[in-house]
Amino acid sequence: DSGVTQTPKHLITATGQRVTLRCSPRSGDLSVYWYQQSLDQGLQFLIQYYNGEERAKGNILERFSAQQFPDLHSELNLSSLELGDSALYFCASSVEDRGTQYFGPGTRLTVL
Amino acid sequence: GNSVTQMEGPVTLSEEAFLTINCTYTATGYPSLFWYVQYPGEGLQLLLKATKADDKGSNKGFEATYRKETTSFHLEKGSVQVSDSAVYFCALSDRGVERRGAQKLVFGQGTRLTINP
Numbered sequence: 001d002s003g004v005t006q007t008p009k010h011l012i013t014a015t016g017q018r019v020t021l022r023c024s025p026r027s028g029d030l031s032v033y034w035y036q037q038s039l040d041q042g043l044q045f046l047i048q049y050y051n052g053e054e055r056a057k058g059n060i061l062e063r064f065s066a067q068q069f070p071d072l073h074s075e076l077n078l079s080s081l082e083l084g085d086s087a088l089y090f091c092a093s094s095v096e097d098r099g100t101q102y103f104g105p106g107t108r109l110t111v112l
Numbered sequence: 113g114n115s116v117t118q119m120e121g122p123v124t125l126s127e128e129a130f131l132t133i134n135c136t137y138t139a140t141g142y143p144s145l146f147w148y149v150q151y152p153g154e155g156l157q158l159l160l161k162a163t164k165a166d167d168k169g170s171n172k173g174f175e176a177t178y179r180k181e182t183t184s185f186h187l188e189k190g191s192v193q194v195s196d197s198a199v200y201f202c203a204l205s206d207r208g209v210e211r212r213g214a215q216k217l218v219f220g221q222g223t224r225l226t227i228n229p
Binding site for chain 1 (some may be wrong): 146156220
């Protein structure tokens with residue numbers, strides 16, 4: 001157990017819908033990262049937050065957004081969902097804006 | 113840009129065989145290198161890491177040495193077990209020459225390992 005929690009574990013929804021994925025980092029970690037794992041793209045970095053502020057953006061679509069709250073948990077919002085958004089979404093955390101990243105168990109999103 | 117290339121899978125071995133999974137990278141600056149493992153139905157677990165050239169990371173019988181001259185970080189284990197069956201990911205993080213900026217992990221495509229009894 002890495003200490004990073006993600007909810008929900010599974011999510012099934014329809015095209016065009018909007019969902020929110022939640023992540024709680026390890027106790028004491030200030031930085032949260034989101035990654036997408038899909039069969040065709042592999043593991044791709046989406047976005048990073050550090051102590052409430054956006055720190056880096058990767059291959060994140062405009063339909064996707066994230067935020068980190070004062071209690072340091074983070075949410076990834078996915079809207080206007082398409083079939084191709086079906087993937088495993090991982091959250092990771094680290095103590096600062098660098099250092100070893102510890103991953104949560106992931107949320108499996110299925111868009112029908 | 114930064115990239116990681118892993119040997120193609122899947123890899124199938126018998127129990128107690130010697131394992132090597134090749135990983136090479138391309139990066140600017142001073143990357144740290146990682147191996148993560150993903151067991152069936154689970155998230156990614158950090159297996160080992162190395163933060164500078166010639167460092168050797170080790171854990172659970174697995175080892176990898178950071179080779180800057182060959183830009184490699186090959187994963188090895190002397191005697192694999194059925195419980196080692198999983199997908200293994202090589203990754204790097206690079207904060208650039210100035211050692212600043214946010215850190216993201218760049219992953220290889222993963223190598224699926226199956227160990228038969």
